[in-house]
Amino acid sequence: MIIIIFIIRPMSLRMTPQRHAVLTLINGSARHWDAEAISRALQKNDQRIGIATIYRTLSVLEEAGLIAAVVIGQRKHYERIDKPHHDHMVCEACGRIEEFFHQDIETLQHDIAKRHGFCIQGHSLVIFGLCRQCQ
Amino acid sequence: MIIIIFIIRPMSLRMTPQRHAVLTLINGSARHWDAEAISRALQKNDQRIGIATIYRTLSVLEEAGLIAAVVIGQRKHYERIDKPHHDHMVCEACGRIEEFFHQDIETLQHDIAKRHGFCIQGHSLVIFGLCRQCQ
């Protein structure tokens, strides 16, 4: 006997005030945000949203492809999606995060993945160092 | 008035049974271990070490340059140091971790860091995808 279970998920998510606030915050800057930073920024703006809602909202927005996630130093950060793909360079002294894109690095990653028989789905490249100001 | 404080740190660390057990475990396999996995593996081997000691030991061993650390998916993993530098490829289905090294990728990272005025100190490159078996 074969049992097939369909799990029907809504195709579109409800854009509530909370979700809108989080999305607007992220889309309104080039920064990388973690849940804590979002919570603090919204509070300063008199929009207090429960931290649980923030976590749930970030998952939902990421799954919907409306924001991008990067893990930086064991912590998930989110940024707006309307930038072309890029990787990150983090200053270990001041925390500054810079973005870069290098087509050759991208290409070589695909090459090496193929060589290992991997079907590449994504990557995370973070360069650590000292920025110009902190050297 | 200028006060100079010298903090004298021991140059060598004491190789206690606990530290030896952790080091032996890591050096005895090609795996990547997190604190939990180490704790479980040692228990199976009738060597129970307090989890706090494991965390402290891992820091100490890493600082001493006896093991290497990699952050994979928000969690710090440790592996033996006696391998040449490499990056990682993680199968999102089965968790398999493969290693690779690509000199051109290394070189290009240095190029791009220099171009941004960054003094590069390290990097973390993890490729996500599906391994041959899981496709």
Add this chain to the structure above:
DNA sequence: ATGGATGCAAAAGTTTTGCACCTCT
């Protein structure tokens, strides 16, 4: 004796979950 290491338990930090309530069709 003394400095370092350990184990335990408690604390801290981060993220998830349960649940009652609310909101929008």
Add this chain to the structure above:
DNA sequence: AGAGGTGCAAAACTTTTGCATCCAT
């Protein structure tokens, strides 16, 4: 009414810290 969202508090997890005790000089 029903599905989905929210806030709060509690729980779950991971990692760190305080402290009494132990161990090896």
